[in-house]
Amino acid sequence: MAVSFVILTNNPLVRDRYAGQYSVEYQEGGYMDLLVRVRDKVHAGHKLLTHPLSGSVKPNETPYKSVMISQKRGTMDLGSLSVIEEAITACRKFPVRYEGLPQRVLEDFQLVDFTLIDSAIPSASAF
Amino acid sequence: MKLEMGYINIHDIQFSNESKVENGVLYVDQDAVKKLVLEDENIKSVTLDIAHPGESVRITPVKDVIEPRVKVEGPGGIFPGVIAKVDTVGSGKTYALKGMAVVTAGKIVGFQEGIIDMSGPGADYTPFSKLHNLVMVCEPVEGLAQHDYERAVRFAGFKVAVYLGELARNLTPDETKVFETYGVKEGIEKFPNLPRVAYVHMLQSQGLLHDTYVYGVDAKRTLTTILNPTEVMDGAIVSGNCVSACDKNTTYHHLNNPVVHDLFEQHGKTLNYVCNIITNENVYLADKQRSSDWSAKLCRLLDLDGVIVSQEGFGNPDTDLIMNTKKIEAVGVKTTIITDEYAGQDGKSQSLADADPAADAVVTGGNANMVIHLPKMDKVIGMLDYVDVIAGGHEGSLKEDGTIEAELQVITGATNEMGFNKLSAR
Amino acid sequence: MSFRVVHYINQFFAQIGGEEMAHVAPEKREGPVGPGAALNTAWKGEAEVVTTIICGDSYFAEHEKDAKEQILAWVKELNPDLFIAGPAFNAGRYGYACANICKAVQDELGIKVLTGMYEENPGADLKEKVLMVATTNSAAGMRKAAPTMAALALKLMKGEELGASCEDGYMPNGVRRNFFEKERGSTRAVKMLLNKLAGKPFTTEYPMPSFDRVPPNPAVKDLSKATIALCTSGGIVPKGNPDHIESSSASHYGEYDITGVMDLTSDKYETAHGGYDPVYANEDPDRVLPVDVMRDLEKEGKIGKLHNLFYTTVGNGTAVASAKKFAAEYAQKLLSAGVDAVIMTST
Numbered sequence: 001m002a003v004s005f006v007i008l009t010n011n012p013l014v015r016d017r018y019a020g021q022y023s024v025e026y027q028e029g030g031y032m033d034l035l036v037r038v039r040d041k042v043h044a045g046h047k048l049l050t051h052p053l054s055g056s057v058k059p060n061e062t063p064y065k066s067v068m069i070s071q072k073r074g075t076m077d078l079g080s081l082s083v084i085e086e087a088i089t090a091c092r093k094f095p096v097r098y099e100g101l102p103q104r105v106l107e108d109f110q111l112v113d114f115t116l117i118d119s120a121i122p123s124a125s126a127f
Numbered sequence: 128m129k130l131e132m133g134y135i136n137i138h139d140i141q142f143s144n145e146s147k148v149e150n151g152v153l154y155v156d157q158d159a160v161k162k163l164v165l166e167d168e169n170i171k172s173v174t175l176d177i178a179h180p181g182e183s184v185r186i187t188p189v190k191d192v193i194e195p196r197v198k199v200e201g202p203g204g205i206f207p208g209v210i211a212k213v214d215t216v217g218s219g220k221t222y223a224l225k226g227m228a229v230v231t232a233g234k235i236v237g238f239q240e241g242i243i244d245m246s247g248p249g250a251d252y253t254p255f256s257k258l259h260n261l262v263m264v265c266e267p268v269e270g271l272a273q274h275d276y277e278r279a280v281r282f283a284g285f286k287v288a289v290y291l292g293e294l295a296r297n298l299t300p301d302e303t304k305v306f307e308t309y310g311v312k313e314g315i316e317k318f319p320n321l322p323r324v325a326y327v328h329m330l331q332s333q334g335l336l337h338d339t340y341v342y343g344v345d346a347k348r349t350l351t352t353i354l355n356p357t358e359v360m361d362g363a364i365v366s367g368n369c370v371s372a373c374d375k376n377t378t379y380h381h382l383n384n385p386v387v388h389d390l391f392e393q394h395g396k397t398l399n400y401v402c403n404i405i406t407n408e409n410v411y412l413a414d415k416q417r418s419s420d421w422s423a424k425l426c427r428l429l430d431l432d433g434v435i436v437s438q439e440g441f442g443n444p445d446t447d448l449i450m451n452t453k454k455i456e457a458v459g460v461k462t463t464i465i466t467d468e469y470a471g472q473d474g475k476s477q478s479l480a481d482a483d484p485a486a487d488a489v490v491t492g493g494n495a496n497m498v499i500h501l502p503k504m505d506k507v508i509g510m511l512d513y514v515d516v517i518a519g520g521h522e523g524s525l526k527e528d529g530t531i532e533a534e535l536q537v538i539t540g541a542t543n544e545m546g547f548n549k550l551s552a553r
Numbered sequence: 554m555s556f557r558v559v560h561y562i563n564q565f566f567a568q569i570g571g572e573e574m575a576h577v578a579p580e581k582r583e584g585p586v587g588p589g590a591a592l593n594t595a596w597k598g599e600a601e602v603v604t605t606i607i608c609g610d611s612y613f614a615e616h617e618k619d620a621k622e623q624i625l626a627w628v629k630e631l632n633p634d635l636f637i638a639g640p641a642f643n644a645g646r647y648g649y650a651c652a653n654i655c656k657a658v659q660d661e662l663g664i665k666v667l668t669g670m671y672e673e674n675p676g677a678d679l680k681e682k683v684l685m686v687a688t689t690n691s692a693a694g695m696r697k698a699a700p701t702m703a704a705l706a707l708k709l710m711k712g713e714e715l716g717a718s719c720e721d722g723y724m725p726n727g728v729r730r731n732f733f734e735k736e737r738g739s740t741r742a743v744k745m746l747l748n749k750l751a752g753k754p755f756t757t758e759y760p761m762p763s764f765d766r767v768p769p770n771p772a773v774k775d776l777s778k779a780t781i782a783l784c785t786s787g788g789i790v791p792k793g794n795p796d797h798i799e800s801s802s803a804s805h806y807g808e809y810d811i812t813g814v815m816d817l818t819s820d821k822y823e824t825a826h827g828g829y830d831p832v833y834a835n836e837d838p839d840r841v842l843p844v845d846v847m848r849d850l851e852k853e854g855k856i857g858k859l860h861n862l863f864y865t866t867v868g869n870g871t872a873v874a875s876a877k878k879f880a881a882e883y884a885q886k887l888l889s890a891g892v893d894a895v896i897m898t899s900t
Contacts (some may be wrong), residue, residue, distance in 0.1 A: 012296055014152055048290075049271065053281035053442030053480055054333055054410040056371035057238070058469075058536075068411075083412075083446065086480050090442060093469065093476035093496075105237035119347055123411035251733075283774065322750045330715055385739035392740075397747055433750045435742050463746040465738055474729035484760045488749050489759040490742040493731040535731070546738025552729045553717040 005049055007117060008041065009066035010034045012068035013110035018121060023071065030098075032091050034065040040083045048080035049124060052087035054116045062109040063098040065115040068124060072073050083126040103104075129307040130357035131220045133199070133300030137227040139179045142258045146296045151301075155261060155291070159475065163286055168415035169279040171268045178230075178260045178506045182239055182245045183505035186262055187240040189276075189539045190231045190369055191284050192255055192379040195224040198361060205292060206341025206362040210285050216361035217354075222295045227259040229291065232362060232509040235277050236336065238303040241372025241539030242501070242531075249501045252541040254548060256381070262508045263287060272337050281367055283341050284378070304424045305358070306391050308400055311429065319400040322432035324402045325446075326356065326386050327422055327455070327462075329447055331375065331439040332407040333367045339376075341440075343404060351406040351421035353429075356387045359403065369441070371496035373379035373541040374467050376439050380540070385547045386435050386465070401429055406451065408444040415447050432462040438544045441495075442471055445480040456485040466550055467492035467542035472534065492542040493550040496534050503529030556600035559631055560563040561624070561638035561654055563647045567607040571654045575646075577609035578616075579794045581735070583743035588695060592637070600710060600891045604631055610646040613654070614804070618700030620650075621657050634710045640669030640698045641676060648676025651753040653802075653840040667711045669702050670718045672724060678872040681727040725760070729838075737829050749830055779893035782860035784874070784883070786868030788826030788833065791816065798867055800827030806866035806879040807888070811859075829867030829900050841898055868899060 006023045009015060010033065015026040027037060035052055042048060049068040053059065080098075098109075136151055143154035157175050157242040164173045178184045198204045201219015202210025230243065243255045250256035265283055267276040330339040341348040341354075341364050354363060364381040387403070394400040404425050406418045426434060434455060438448045445466075452462050468478035468491055478494070520540055524533045535541045542550060564574045566587040582605050585593050589602040607625055613620045628636055636658045638651035646844040650672040656679060669686035670676050677685060684706060688698040701722040708715065717732040718725045734741065741758075748755040773779050790798060795860035796807045814821075817838035824834040824841060847859045865881045870877070885894065 003251040049412055050410045051412060051415070051443040051446055054376070055443070056331070056333075056337060056368075056440045058371075058441065060412075081483075087442070089477065090469070091473045092422040102237070103352070107236060108236035108273065111526075112335055115274070116333050116337065119332075119409070120333040122348075123409065123414050305624075307857060323746075324746065324750075349711070376761065377820075385737055386742065389737075389739045389743045393743055393747070398743075398750075401883055433746050461746065461749050463742045463749060465742050466759070468729055470729040473725060477762055478729060478759060483716055484761055484763075486761055488615045488745050488755060489757045489761075490738045490745060491758045492738055494729045497731050527698045543738070545741050549735070549737050550731060551717075552731045553719045553758065 005068050005073040006071050007066055008034060008038055009117070011017050011066050011110050011113045013114045014066045017114060019021055021027050030096065030116040031059050031065050032088070034042065034067070035084065036068065041069050042080045042084050043076060045076055046070050046076070047077045049082055049116065050120045054091060055112060057109065057112060058092040058094050059083055060096045060112065061098065064109050064113040066113055067119065068120055077100055101117045128218050128355040128357055128378065129305065130217055130306045130360060132306065133220065133222040134225045134302040134304070135291065135295050136299055136301045137155045137224050138258060138492065140227060140261055142177070142436060146291070146294055147512070148224070148298060153224065153294070160287055160290065163290055163540055164263065164283045166412055167236055167279050167283060169275055170265050170269055170283060171272050173283070174264045176262045176264070178245050178262055178508060182510060184245040185504040185506070186230055186232060186243040186260065186508045188232055188234055188509055189243055189372065190235065191366055192377040192539065193229045193288040194379050194382050195229065195288045196362065196382065197222050197225070197292035197296050199296060200476065202206045203361065205289055206285050206365060207366055207456055208290050209340060215263070215358070216363055217358035221361055222292070222293055222298065222300055225262070227261070228255060229288045230260045230262045231280050232264045233280050234261055234277070234510060235280065235369060236273055242497065242540050243536050244501060244504065247502050247504070247531065248499065249275055249377065249538055252499070252538045252550065253537060254540055258460045264509055265363070268290055275338060277367065277369065285365065306360070308355055308357070308402065311401070314399050314401060318395060321397065321399040322389060323401050323430060324398040324430065324433045325426065325431050325506065326390060326403045327434045327451060328403050328405050328434040329436065329438050329444060329451070330364065330405055330407050331444070333410050336369040338389060340365050340367055345454070346407045346471050347409055349407060351404060351418050351423065351425060353401040354393065354405055356400065356403050359384050359387060364405070371440055371538045372539045374440060374544050376543070376545060380543060380545055383506050385545050386437055390435070401431060402489050408440065408447045410443060415450055419447060419450035419454050420453045423458050426455050428458045429460040431460045432464070437466040437546065438466050442480050449481040449483045449486060453483050462486070463488040465490045465492065465544050467544050468494045469496055470494045472496050472498055490546055491552050492544055492548060493535070493547065495536045495542045495553045499533065499535050499538070501531040555596070555812050556597055556634040557603045558592070558600055558635045558637055559633040560585065560592065560602045560605045560630055560704065561636070561651065562587055562605060562607055563644070564590070564607060564609045565652065567605070568606065578612050579604050579606060579608040579620055581627055588640070588699060591634045591695065591699035592703050592706070595700045596707065597706060600634070603633065606625070608650065610644070610650060613865040614646050615734045617653070621654065621678055624654055624660060625657060629662055629665065632772060633664065633767060635760040635815065636664050636707055637667045637702065637706055638666070638722055640667040640686065640695070642673055642688055642692050642694060643671040645675050648674035652676035652679040654681050654684070659683065662728035667696050667709060669708050675872045677724060678874065680724040681691045684726065686722050687724045687763050725863065776856050780856045780858050780860050780891060781847065781856050782863065782887055782892045782895045783844065783847065783898070784864045784895050785842050785898045786866055787898055788824040788867040789822055789834070789838050789842040789865050790825045792821055792823050794825045798865070800867060801869040803871045804875065805868040806864055806883065807862055808862055810862055811844060812861040814844060815848045816897070817842060825865045826869055826900060835897070841900060845858055860890065861888070
């Protein structure tokens, strides 16, 4: 039985590719906004399922981020909280550099972010 | 397992009408190489160029760097499961062309990739400025998807490296070195008083442009396992990793893994080098838990006394690094880890995205956020137009006069986390 | 023309006397005194100590404000290229004085400063604010410390970029700097591992951020029978601050009786803390030290009772070593008084 999960994303490609297939919560905004939203969900008792700093493209160099969390809510998971807090701290040290990027580059960033989260799907669906 | 490495020193590369190695000069028949690359219908065209140490040349965007090798004796061939069949490699005899590399370049996506400057301040930070480089810039056919393009360029590099390595098959090496490790019981009997040491080698495994292949298998879909250290010298591990130029491990790094070589230096003298343990850096947190649990389990099972752990990449892998270290220390095996730092341009931020007091022995490859000024070069191989959006670059990084102001991140291999370089930080 | 340096030393290094002369007020003398000569030698004419300022360690500790005022006035007038203090080695109050006077000169006069001391000297708490050379723990290390300090001082005066801490000999100051090692990273890693395996000393190149984590005690079984004490680093004291707890870098803590006190009111209590806006704490000191709600809980029977003494200090810039010392002392008092648990409030 697959773990039921929700993908939080600000990446339109993730939203469109997974439409009707997986549960996706899309919100517009920057990399940091997405991390903060993930933290709010962790506070609310969802578990973090993927690493929020996935990918070697540095935070704020790409605007896109997709993170998988558990659909189920329980008591707040301290492990998840510490990972997302560390990620937010790490994100702060990178200045925002994605303003004014050409569409072609944005699309490449979307694709890479998509493949990062997509790499977690087989694992999340394995049991 | 025992491997004899024969080194053939190359001190020049020249284009010629026949490919051959003669008196330390590599002659390359451009047409033959192009024909080989263009066998792949996904590649529309390829341009070849040569860059020598000290020249005013900038190579960018660099995808991979590969050292040509040939399997002269023993089972299998170079790059098993990728170019050669999957037979287990790492024994017999292998020749390598030293002092040179094949560099693949090409704009796979509109960002990242790396810079190799052959002279000037940037050259101090990349080990590849010291090599004679045969550079291949591959253009894709129209409409080719990024991951197909990445794959095509990756294979083109390996094919050319194997083609060039083959030229050395009947030569006499300038230098020969023998590397041998033993079975568990055999090693204990041979070196009863030496500490048992292994190398925990973490592999980038997160998705497109973030992948590593072991005998052709995508490392994401592997469990933590054991390799004989000599297997990597025959290309058992290859890079499909294109992001974060400064701390990605190119295939050249895998073939010439410095941890492997330095452990062999001490093997039988101050320590007993048992094996390599390879483990991945997946995005899915439960995968991380499983992989790091297995690293610790294998360390215990092998009755190790100590390990060196090397990381690849930024952020997500910091968590794997700390999990591995904590768990391995917890089973009573001592660790030393190699990483690099993202301490901000001012050097004042916390360097890693994760930390633990158990990681008390750390070697660092330096702060990748350090700002560096690269002068204009007379010649650019590849293309410069993406430099503004390269990792560590920013809008305006590429100045009108051809100089570049960016972070060390842009330079291929600058803060390598296998400890390939002398760069460090305090 | 050589660079002009003002040197700060204590009564001992000025050969005025030891502890018995530690009360002497600041004085200034022309040219080098004591260790200043060693600095001059190392500078070979490129720089020289033009004035030496001498101050007793007790005087500095007990009259910090006056001492700083006097010294700053002199330094301002002399307007040197660099202000150098110590080295203090393991002398705690000397180290404290060196670090703090350097910080004042740097912050208030914008003059470059340098000091030196042993890494465990309490003054080294300021190592991220003031550049400090790491020395041995006794004055026998002067021969090694003086050239290191002199070389670093020259670099500062010439406006050259600092090297990494291990190259230039200063204590890691929270700023990571790149440099080229002699051996590659993998070789260093193998050596480090061999030392670790052999139980020999080794130095990590990146100390993990320090977590001084204290494992929590087991939970209090029955709160309704427990005696609970209140403690704070928020500086709540009886009005008038009878024990003169400093508004920053506190050197002691206070112990005050609240027998029968049901509520901390603004006419009887206030905060001594200088590191936050005191308006709300002074308006109602319960906001920092919640005596009122503790009395409620006492009345409701939720806790056994509130301990009749509270312990307080100011956390503002107070040395970690000092804070540890205070707590170790009053934790013993709490234990002997039969206190079961403590609520520690900060700001």
